[in-house]
Every structure is written in C-alpha cells, then in structure tokens.
Amino acid sequence: MVAYIIIAIIAYAIGSINFSVLVSKKIAGFDVREKGSGNAGSTNVLRTVGKRAAVITLIADILKGIVAILIAWIVGKFVKEVSSAILVEIAALAVVIGHTFPIFFEFKGGKGVATSLGIVLIINWKIGLICLVFALAIMAITRMVSLGSITASVLFAVLTLFIRDSYIVEFEFSYIIFGILLAAFVIFNHRSNLKRIISGEENKLSFNKKNDDSKIEKS
Numbered sequence: 001m002v003a004y005i006i007i008a009i010i011a012y013a014i015g016s017i018n019f020s021v022l023v024s025k026k027i028a029g030f031d032v033r034e035k036g037s038g039n040a041g042s043t044n045v046l047r048t049v050g051k052r053a054a055v056i057t058l059i060a061d062i063l064k065g066i067v068a069i070l071i072a073w074i075v076g077k078f079v080k081e082v083s084s085a086i087l088v089e090i091a092a093l094a095v096v097i098g099h100t101f102p103i104f105f106e107f108k109g110g111k112g113v114a115t116s117l118g119i120v121l122i123i124n125w126k127i128g129l130i131c132l133v134f135a136l137a138i139m140a141i142t143r144m145v146s147l148g149s150i151t152a153s154v155l156f157a158v159l160t161l162f163i164r165d166s167y168i169v170e171f172e173f174s175y176i177i178f179g180i181l182l183a184a185f186v187i188f189n190h191r192s193n194l195k196r197i198i199s200g201e202e203n204k205l206s207f208n209k210k211n212d213d214s215k216i217e218k219s
Contacts, residue, residue: 001080004090011068011091015098015115018105019060020045027053034106041110043145043205058114060100065118068095073168084169089178092119096182100189111189113149116182120156123175127159128165143204146193153186 020040024032028049033040035048042061046054072091076084096112096119121128135152139145156178164171187194196202 003075003082004087007072007075007087007091008094010071011094012073012098012103014064014068015095015100016102016104016109018099018102019064020057022107022108023053023057024049024216025059026060035051040105040108042114061110062118062121064099065092065095065115066122068092069119069122069168083123083172083174085167085172085174088123088169089174092123092178093136093181093185095119096185099184111149111200112186113145116153116186119182121169124167126162127156127163130159131156139205144197144202145205146190146202147197150190150194157183165217 018041020032024030024035024045032045032048036044037047038044042054042058045057067090068091072087073084076082076087079087098109098117099115100109101113102109117128117132120131131152131191134155135148137148138151142148157176160176160179167175187199193202199218
C-alpha cells in the first residue's frame with residue numbers, strides 16, 4: 001500500500017511540472033494560460049507562441065508520462081508484495097491528474113493529451129502506435145485536435161479488451177478498467193470541446209498565423 005501511495009505522489013508531482021507555462025514564459029515572456037484559449041497545452045502554445053515552443057512543450061509533456069511509468073515499473077521490480085500493473089496504472093492516472101491540476105501552477109493545467117500519449121506508448125507500444133496513427137488521421141481529416149484526442153482515448157479503452165500482449169508488465173484485467181478511466185478523464189477534460197463539436201462550432205487547427213490570431217482554437 002505504501003508503494004502505491006509513494007508512486008501516486010511522485011507521478012502527480014511529475015505531472016504538475018507544466019512545461020507549456022515554463023516554455024511560454026521563457027520564450028515569449030508570458031503565461032500561455034493568459035493567451036488564446038487559456039489552455040496550458042501544446043496546441044495553445046502553437047497558436048500563441050510558435051511552432052518551436054509547441055514542439056518543445058509536446059515532447060516534454062510526452063516524456064512526463066513516460067518517466068512516471070518507468071519509475072513505477074522499476075519500483076515494481078523491487079517491491080514484490082505489490083502488483084506491478086496496478087503501480088503502472090496508478091502512476092499513469094496520477095501523472096495525468098497532475099498535468100491537469102498542477103500543484104505548482106495553481107491547479108490550472110492542460111488537458112493531458114500529450115502526457116496520455118506518452119503513457120499509452122510506454123504501457124503498450126502496439127496499442128500506442130495504433131492510437132497515435134488513428135488520432136493523426138482524424139486530426140488530418142477534420143483539423144480538430146480535440147476530436148482526434150477524444151476518439152483515440154476511446155480507441156485505447158476498446159483495444160485493451162482485445163490486445164493482451166506487448167504490455168510493459170504482464171496483462172491483467174485491471175488494464176481494461178484503467179483504459180476506461182483514462183478515456184473518461186480525457187473526455188471530461190474535453191467536455192467543452194465536445195459541446196462545440198456537436199453544435200458545429202469547434203474551430204479547426206491552422207498553421208496560418210493570421211487565421212490563428214483571429215480564430216483561436218479552444219482545444
């Protein structure tokens with residue numbers, strides 16, 4: 001039990017390091033949460049700071065998820081009285097919660113998509129790649145980052161029902177529950193986007209600076 005709590009705290013702390021805020025302040029001199037959509041994520045960084053800052057933020061947020069999972073995996077190797085799978089799952093959920101509600105940044109963070117991508121890729125590279133390709137395809141077709149993120153999270157939950165190999169630790173039924181919880185959290189974080197998608201008001205991704213200045217995507 002102690003190991004589970006420690007991993008949860010460590011993963012949450014890692015998730016709470018908000019690189020979008022740090023990068024935007026370093027490169028542009030402002031807090032990204034005060035610009036554009038107000039979201040502390042790489043999409044808003046792209047629109048308000050630029051491509052280089054967005055790439056740095058995206059990579060750093062993905063690595064947060066990977067690092068948290070690797071720490072949990074290592075601890076599971078040495079602490080025998082715990083379930084390594086549950087340790088990994090706790091770390092995954094905690095790091096995303098930390099990203100969304102960062103203790104170091106007034107509990108105002110991002111939506112956890114990039115961090116979730118890192119989590120999925122390290123937990124199961126096969127499912128991770130399928131979800132990544134699927135998300136990119138949806139984004140390319142619709143130009144909606146939010147729609148790609150939501151549908152990919154649902155796909156991850158579905159794939160845990162059918163794919164039982166290639167996990168970082170041996171498959172357990174808890175992965176299915178974890179997949180559902182992760183998808184639910186991603187959908188919850190995109191609830192405002194869902195409303196706009198349903199009403200046909202969701203703005204679309206554009207790399208045109210002029211368009212971005214007049215029409216900021218809220219994803």
